Every structure is written in structure tokens, then in C-alpha cells.
Amino acid sequence: MINTIKILRHQGKQFIPDLRKVKAPGIFRGRPDIGPEVCDEKALAEICPTGAIMISPVRIDLGKCAFCGECSRIFPEKIKFTTDYRLATNIRERLIVTEGRIEPLTLGMDVIRKEIRKFFRGSLKLRQVSAGGDNSCELELNACGNVNFDMGRFGIEFVASPRHADGIVITGPVSKNMASALQITYDATPTPKIIILAGTDAISGGIFEGSPALDRSFIDKNHIDLYIPGNPVHPLTFINGVLDLIGIK
Amino acid sequence: MNFLTIHNQQSVPFYDIPEMTYREFLDGNSSFIEGDRDRHCVLYFGIKEDVYLRLICCIADDSTHNINISSTSVKLDAILDSFSATNLAFEKFEREIHENFGIAYIDHPWLKPVRYPVNGFDKSAKMSEYPFFNIEGEELHEVGVGPVHAGIIEPGHFRFICNGEQILHLEIQLGYQHRGVEQLFLNKTKLLQRTILAESIAGDSVIGHTTAFSYLFESLGGIAVGREVLIARTIAQELERIAIHTGDLSAICTDVAYQLGSSVFGRLRTPIINFFQEWCGNRLAKGMIRVGYNPYPLTAELIKRLNEVLNAFEPDFSEMGLEISKLPSILSRFERTGMLANEQLASIGTVGMSARMNAVERDIRVSHPYGVFSELDHEPIIKHHGDVYSRVRIRREEVIQSIAYIRRMIAMISEESASYIPSFKLRSNMFSISLTEGWRGEICHAAITGDNGDLIHYKIKDPSFHNWLALALSVRNNEISDFPVSNKSFDLSYCGHDL
Numbered sequence: 001m002i003n004t005i006k007i008l009r010h011q012g013k014q015f016i017p018d019l020r021k022v023k024a025p026g027i028f029r030g031r032p033d034i035g036p037e038v039c040d041e042k043a044l045a046e047i048c049p050t051g052a053i054m055i056s057p058v059r060i061d062l063g064k065c066a067f068c069g070e071c072s073r074i075f076p077e078k079i080k081f082t083t084d085y086r087l088a089t090n091i092r093e094r095l096i097v098t099e100g101r102i103e104p105l106t107l108g109m110d111v112i113r114k115e116i117r118k119f120f121r122g123s124l125k126l127r128q129v130s131a132g133g134d135n136s137c138e139l140e141l142n143a144c145g146n147v148n149f150d151m152g153r154f155g156i157e158f159v160a161s162p163r164h165a166d167g168i169v170i171t172g173p174v175s176k177n178m179a180s181a182l183q184i185t186y187d188a189t190p191t192p193k194i195i196i197l198a199g200t201d202a203i204s205g206g207i208f209e210g211s212p213a214l215d216r217s218f219i220d221k222n223h224i225d226l227y228i229p230g231n232p233v234h235p236l237t238f239i240n241g242v243l244d245l246i247g248i249k
Numbered sequence: 250m251n252f253l254t255i256h257n258q259q260s261v262p263f264y265d266i267p268e269m270t271y272r273e274f275l276d277g278n279s280s281f282i283e284g285d286r287d288r289h290c291v292l293y294f295g296i297k298e299d300v301y302l303r304l305i306c307c308i309a310d311d312s313t314h315n316i317n318i319s320s321t322s323v324k325l326d327a328i329l330d331s332f333s334a335t336n337l338a339f340e341k342f343e344r345e346i347h348e349n350f351g352i353a354y355i356d357h358p359w360l361k362p363v364r365y366p367v368n369g370f371d372k373s374a375k376m377s378e379y380p381f382f383n384i385e386g387e388e389l390h391e392v393g394v395g396p397v398h399a400g401i402i403e404p405g406h407f408r409f410i411c412n413g414e415q416i417l418h419l420e421i422q423l424g425y426q427h428r429g430v431e432q433l434f435l436n437k438t439k440l441l442q443r444t445i446l447a448e449s450i451a452g453d454s455v456i457g458h459t460t461a462f463s464y465l466f467e468s469l470g471g472i473a474v475g476r477e478v479l480i481a482r483t484i485a486q487e488l489e490r491i492a493i494h495t496g497d498l499s500a501i502c503t504d505v506a507y508q509l510g511s512s513v514f515g516r517l518r519t520p521i522i523n524f525f526q527e528w529c530g531n532r533l534a535k536g537m538i539r540v541g542y543n544p545y546p547l548t549a550e551l552i553k554r555l556n557e558v559l560n561a562f563e564p565d566f567s568e569m570g571l572e573i574s575k576l577p578s579i580l581s582r583f584e585r586t587g588m589l590a591n592e593q594l595a596s597i598g599t600v601g602m603s604a605r606m607n608a609v610e611r612d613i614r615v616s617h618p619y620g621v622f623s624e625l626d627h628e629p630i631i632k633h634h635g636d637v638y639s640r641v642r643i644r645r646e647e648v649i650q651s652i653a654y655i656r657r658m659i660a661m662i663s664e665e666s667a668s669y670i671p672s673f674k675l676r677s678n679m680f681s682i683s684l685t686e687g688w689r690g691e692i693c694h695a696a697i698t699g700d701n702g703d704l705i706h707y708k709i710k711d712p713s714f715h716n717w718l719a720l721a722l723s724v725r726n727n728e729i730s731d732f733p734v735s736n737k738s739f740d741l742s743y744c745g746h747d748l
Contacts, residue, residue, distance in 0.1 A: 029530045208428050
């Protein structure tokens, strides 16, 4: 008992008090700023391993970006990754960051379904489905609930069964071999229910795009309520995205 | 027996690999391994050549630090005697060859699907029709779990046959995570695309897989990286070990409902992975390892931060580690749970910490050293009980050992060398194999290049490929309620296995 108290004391305070404003440590690669400088745009687009860079004007699709930072290493004047971790949105097109427009990513308020804020604002239970995920997004989603990030303080939790859930969080590019299990999990979730895509692989297939081992028909045919980019998605990106969706300030 | 003998991460002309009849190949390799614990098969795979299948077998010899390579060609419709009939460590390799190419084995004891690959031989094979082992009996019942599990983890299906609460048999069906990674290595031709792929093989072993890939490509390209890069990569490898081991200790405590251990180890992982973010911009070190150079040199400022992080981490980690070894309620769940005997581990080819938990010494850092491991005089941590507690103690001691290694490596850094990217092209018609010791165990990447230096074959083996069978065997005669803690104490990779 005395040992337990000693150990507890030694940990100090580990939780992050303000998850909305805390600064991400180090050189976190968050929302990119694309400057107005003139550069060899073709060479720039050619660098990108996932085809996320489009040209004239230069745009980066965060739904495809692997956040490897290579474009910014070779064209440091043109592209700078900021530490802004608030990358989530509910409109797919808003994930495309355009040159010269420096503005944070936001959700489209009129696109949020009415029942989401009505039912889930005080309590949101999520069922996670890894469909070809590489376990990096899964580790970070687990971290959302640890003592540092403590997402549970907002009533947001991952639950063991889709029957207990208000929605599903999908990670991974959706492998063919997981396609039917994903559909069954979704069908087992009671309505109203939401779908969140966590990580670049889930949003676009990422580096796996074009693999014949994928089956992304579930993503294509269902309404997606939230896109959360990242490789893997950072806990702060995930938590802030979900808070914005359910309307907690 | 005629072998081509190479070192870890050495490249040789593909046509230098000796080719022999299947009988010579089978008998030669079998007798080479037979009775010698230092020799084990690190890779056995096939490549299609017209109507033939070229089979290549790589046997690592831990005492001589060599890898012995041999090959044979068989017709695609061949019916063969199996290695597995006499050496169980080959069972997964031969199942993979059977699944990919349709090679039939007359005496394979367990010729079942591995991962239902998209380019498999039998296009009609369905995941829903996996041929599970079953036992008839009124007292017995089956428990099916997954593919979607209760926690935030990857998918796999576990089928238990139980007598009451007691597990008689567990069979694990995998393949749900199959993304076609090996084929993508050939399809995506840019070096950076392949590097991102290597980072995505298993997101908890980013350093392990990406360094294996990088050393392989550097070898095939005939370039050598500077000492600063070797030191940085080796430090990163040990940091990854610390981070994931600590996270696993947290999860193991969760599975025996020990809240304090779960929270403390969970929060102790945070500063380590946050240091990765300070170092390279990503908590799981994606973006750090690049072929031919180090994009994020360890600056004096970063080294100072790393020392601070480790100095703060170590006493809290040791204190918590000591506490769990003193609590009877914890020990009663850890000790004699999920046990495997030394002979079983050795016979099925277990690798890494899962092998070291019961006196099977498998550690690439000492047997086939790379990076700067040869300068560390690494001594593997070996335990002798093969239970959950052995796996917990290995993690505790390896974390402390890795901290000491990192401190020594920091002292080795003489100066910040300028980071430059060498020009780089793969040499044609070469074969190379690269082994690294990830936190789970040996990671193996191998590649073959064609006439104009393009990749014509890429092969990946995660340690989980062997170790899933160890988990299935370890839970026999356990209560089914002990399965979660056994499973977590192995913490095997689904995506690394399914590829």
C-alpha cells in the first residue's frame, strides 16, 4: 500500500489539461503551409510517394499524404509542415490544402447530421475496426484513452462490441479479406451511427492504393462523418476532430 | 552439401546460388540443421521461373555468423516430400509455398491456408471455409473469437476447443490483414514509395522493418552508410524496443486487472515515443530511416534531450517493474501461465524474445550483428520458464539493457557528419538477405534483382510468422480466461504475418 502511494506520487501530473490548445512537441508534421514561391512544380509532384501533390496551383491532399515530409525537405521554401494537429474534417474536399491559402481545417457545420449532436454530445461510444491497418493507428487510438490524453473525460470511449457502439472507427486501407467482417460490424451497430476514417490508409488507401488485395467498396458506398488524416493519426488530431464533430468546445 | 555462404546483409550474384536436385536439397539442408541448435532456417521461399519453381533456402548458422544458401528447381505441378515431416520449423514456409504456387506435399502434417493471398494458387479458396481442426465429443465445446476483437487491435480469428473452462486446442486463422505488400514492392518503383511500404509492414516495428529494408537496398546498391548513420539507426532500434516493451507491460497489467501497472507503464511509454516525434516528427518513427543517409542527424541538443528522457524514465520504470514482481496476486496470474518447453520452442522454430523466454538463444544482434551491435558485446537476456512471467521479465530487463546500450552509443558519436544522399542504383542479377532484431525477434527481408537492376522478387518475414504457433501451443491446458494475458505477453503482429 505504501509502495503504491509512493509510485503514484512519483508519476506527478501526467494528464494534458487542455487538449484543444496544447502544443505538439518537437517537429510534428501537421497541416502543411504551401507558400506562393515559384518552383519546379512537376518535380515537386514527382517526389510524392502517394500522389498526394497536385499542381497549378500546388495542392496537397491530406487524405492521401503519408506525412513523410520529403516534399518539404527538397522544397523547404515552398512547403512547410506546421505543428497544427487539427486536421480533421467531414468534407472530403477540405482535406486538399491549396497554395497561398493559410487557414486551419474545419468541419462543415451544415453537413453534420442533426442526430449526431443531439445524441452523442454527452456520450459517444465507438467500435474500432482495423481493416488492413498496420497497428500504428491502432496504437495511437489506444493512446487516446491513456492517462496522458484521457479522452474519456469527454465521455468518448472505445467499446468492446458494436452492439454497445454509436459508430465505427475504421483504420487501414480495407483489405479484401476484412471487407465482410467490416460490413457485419457496421450492420451490428444500432442506428443512428457514425463512420469515422482514421488515418491516411483508411481515407484513400495511402501507399496501398491500387493493390488488388483491397476492397474499398464499403468506404465508397457509405456516408463518412469524419475524416481524420495522419500516418498514424495523432491522438490530439483524433480527439480534436471528434470533439468538433459532436460539438464540444 | 554445396552452399553459398554469405554474411548478413551481403549481396551475391543470383546465379552463384548452387542449384541441385530436390532430393539433395531436402537431405542436405535437413541434415545440416539436424541436431545443431545454432542452425535454423531464416527464409525458405519460391520464385516462379516459367513452368518451374525455384526454391531457395537460407540457413543461418549462429556460431559462424554465416548464412548458407542453396536452391533447387521443381516443376510447378510437383508432388514433394516435405521438410516439415522431419523438421517442424519448416511447416509455415511449406504451407506458404503450397498456398502461393500449388506445390503438393505428400507428408506435410498441417497443410492449411496461411493468409488467403490475392495472388494465391487456388482462386476458389474462401476465408469462410477454413478447415478448422475439430474434435467430436459431448463434453467439448468450441469458442470462436474474432476477427474483430474487443480491444483496439488488429483482426484474426481464434478457435478454441475447450473442456469446461480448460483449453484443449487453439487454432489461429490469419490473413484478414493481407494487403499484398510483397507484390507492391515490385509494383511501386520509386525508392521512397518502397521505403514508406517498409514503414507500413508493421507499424509497431517501423525501425525494425525499415532498417532491414534499408540495409538490404544499400547492399544491393553497393553503397555503405557512414558511422553516424549506423549509430543513429541502432539507437532508434533500441528506443523502439524500449517503447513497445513498456507499452506491452502496460497492456499485460491491464489484462490481469492491475490498474496501477497499466497506467504507469502506459504513461512511461509516452516520453519515449514523444522523443521520436522530437527527433523525426513522428511518434512511431515513420520518416526516420531512409536508404543511404539519415535525414535527422542526432544533434547535440537532441542528445541532451534523450539523456534527460532516459534519466527521468529509468527510475520510474525500475520502481514499477520491481513492484509487479512482489505482488502475489500478479504473480499468480503470470507464473506457469502460457508455458512452453524449451524443446517445443526449438522444434517449431520460434524466434526472438519468445524463444529466449525458455533458453533458446535466438538474437540477431549477437548471432548476425549489424549496425554497431558488434561493438556493444550484446549478451541476450535468457529466461528458463517459458511462461508469461518469463516474457514479462525479459521485457523488464531488455528495457534496462537497451537504456545502457543507448548511453554507450551516445558516447560513440564523435561528430555530426554532414548528411548527404549518395547516388544509387540497384546492381543487376543480385540476391541479398537482411536480418535485423526487432523487439519481437528476427526480421528478414530478401530481394532479387533482374537484368536491368529492377526488383524481380521481394520477400518479407516478420518474427510473428513463426511465433503464432508458439502462442497457440502455449495456451493448451490453460483456463480460457488466461488467454488474453498469454496473447498480450507474446504480442504478435497480424499485419506483419499477413503482409
